[in-house]
Amino acid sequence: MPNLINWFAYDEMMNPEVIKQTGLKYEAAFSVSLSAYRLVFNKIPLDNGGKENLGLANIAPVPDNLGMMEGVLYEMLEENVPKLDALYNHPEEYQRKKMRFTKHDFTFVDGIVYIAQKSRTKSGLMPSKDMLKNYKGCRKILTKLYLSKLLIRPTVD
Numbered sequence: 001m002p003n004l005i006n007w008f009a010y011d012e013m014m015n016p017e018v019i020k021q022t023g024l025k026y027e028a029a030f031s032v033s034l035s036a037y038r039l040v041f042n043k044i045p046l047d048n049g050g051k052e053n054l055g056l057a058n059i060a061p062v063p064d065n066l067g068m069m070e071g072v073l074y075e076m077l078e079e080n081v082p083k084l085d086a087l088y089n090h091p092e093e094y095q096r097k098k099m100r101f102t103k104h105d106f107t108f109v110d111g112i113v114y115i116a117q118k119s120r121t122k123s124g125l126m127p128s129k130d131m132l133k134n135y136k137g138c139r140k141i142l143t144k145l146y147l148s149k150l151l152i153r154p155t156v157d
Contacts (some may be wrong), residue, residue: 003078007112008032010039010071010100011057015137019074024083026076031141032101036065039150041127043116046093051156055125070146072138073101073111079130081112090112094106126156 004027012018016029020095041055048054059069085105094114101109135150142150 004075005078005081006101006109007074007076007080007084008034008071008099008111008113009074010034010059010069010113012131012134014072014141015134017137018134022083024076024080026074026080027076029141030073031070031143032073032103032111033063033068033070034059034099034101034113035068037069038061038062038067041131041153042121042123042125043093044120044122044125046072051128053125054128054156055122056116057127057131058121059113063070065125068102070142072109072141073103079083084112084114090114091117093117093120101102126154129155129157131155 006027013022019026030102040058040060042060043056043058044058045054065132084090085096088096090096094116096114097113098110099113101111132151132153132155135147
């Protein structure tokens with residue numbers, strides 16, 4: 001029996017079309033929430049494409065432990081971990097961490113998540129319009145309220 005892992009995507013990788021473009025294959029995908037964290041766009045990109053103040057998606061703990069964020073948990077073969085490490089440039093750009101997520105039936109599931117190294121983050125950064133367009137492909141997975149809050153963020157362009 002193959003070994004399966006759970007990987008939490010909170011960035012453009014929540015969109016199944018973006019996953020297909022990377023060549024990653026998964027067995028199942030479902031929406032989960034992560035308590036006491038929030039989505040931020042504070043990751044300094046390796047190449048900003050000429051867009052000043054461009055930030056990539058990242059997660060950060062909330063100071064008061066209140067609130068939660070949503071994302072997609074992909075169940076996939078463990079052999080995908082080196083591919084994920086390469087995509088996230090682990091460990092130079094991102095650290096891989098094991099965390100506990102809540103499924104919408106209120107059961108818990110463990111999975112891995114990539115969080116930007118503190119030295120690779122900066123406040124005041126924003127996503128691009130193209131990044132936010134990729135989130136639209138998550139309509140069937142994320143709650144409407146969470147998705148609408150993502151899509152109204154200010155952008156660099």
